[in-house]
Amino acid sequence: MKVTVFGATGKIGALVVRRLLEDRHEVTAFVRSPAKLGVAAAAVDVVAAELTDEDAIREAVEGADAVISALGPPIDPFVRGTPLTDGTRRIVAAMHGTGARRLVALATVSVPDPRDRPRLLDRLVPIGIGLLIPGALREVQGISEVVATSELDWTVARIFAPIDVPANHTVRAGFLGRDSVGVEMSRADIADFLVDQISSADFVGAAPAISN
Template sequence: MRITVFGATGGIGRLVVQQLLDDGHQVTAVVRTPAKLPLTHSHLTVVTGQLTDHQAVEQAVSGADAVISALGPSLKRSTTGTQVTDRTRTIVQAMEAHKVTRFIGLATPSLADPRDRPHWEHKVLPVAAGLMFPNALAELQGMTEAVTGSGLDYTIARISNPTNKPATGRIRSGFLGHDKVASTMSRADIAAFLVAQLTDSRYRRAMPAISN
């Protein structure tokens, strides 16, 4: 498959790119600083550009079978603005323009999925996140709404405590109040889950929570 990856230089994004290449996919990685993605592969195309450049984003998305976004907001309290939300809207618009329908991305359990049942996390996490990372929470909500409000065939994995531990291969997924999903998860396993959604139809137009 031909996959376009945004956020390819981040801790999860780099692992997504490597997993895709290991699985034999053709990958287009959109980056601002190529030096931050020290990978070379015959199936890898690195596109340098800003996500504010609509034409560059459209070129990167054109011809893709799916898009994986590992974009996420800064957790610095001093950060302001809606840069990540705006970039996600640009990606969605480019996908719609080029009839690329499959979107796989990330969010937080602070945001609810309609399949969730009432759960303590729905009360605690949004309050805690709003106090500690108000702009990041607003960005995550904006990013998510940009995707779920579109006609895209999306899967958005909700994560809360990513670590740099090695992959375990043990992945829990589901909906709060229904399934036994914890919080901690290695970035390698997160990347593996995102890539697996290319062929897994269980969570189409859904936002499963995932953990180890």
């Protein structure tokens, strides 16, 4: 498949690119700083631009069978504006304009899914995050809303606590209060889950919470 990756130089995005290349997909990486791709730069098509560049975004998604967005806000209490939400809106518009349909994105469990049956702790998580890092919460919720209302074949993977440990290839996926989903998850396994969704219809139109 031909797959476009946004956020390709982040911790999870870089692992997404690696997994896609291992599976012999054709990869286009949309990045601000191509140098951060490292050795992967030689194996992918690179579109170097900002998320404000509508023409570059359209170029990146042209002909794509799927788009994976690993965009996520920094954990910074002073985040201002909504550049990632606005960028995601441009990605969705470009996909509609080019006919690309499959969109897989990343969020956190601070974003609800209608299938959730949240416990008290689940309800308190976004409140706590909103107090500590309101700008980041605003971005995560904004990205998710744009994706979920995109009228594309979308999936949003919601994570709790990503950690830098080797993949153990054990994934729990489901909905809060209904399924046995844990907390921590290897970033490598998160990347694998995102890539697996491009050829799966299991969670189309849904935002599963995932963990190891």
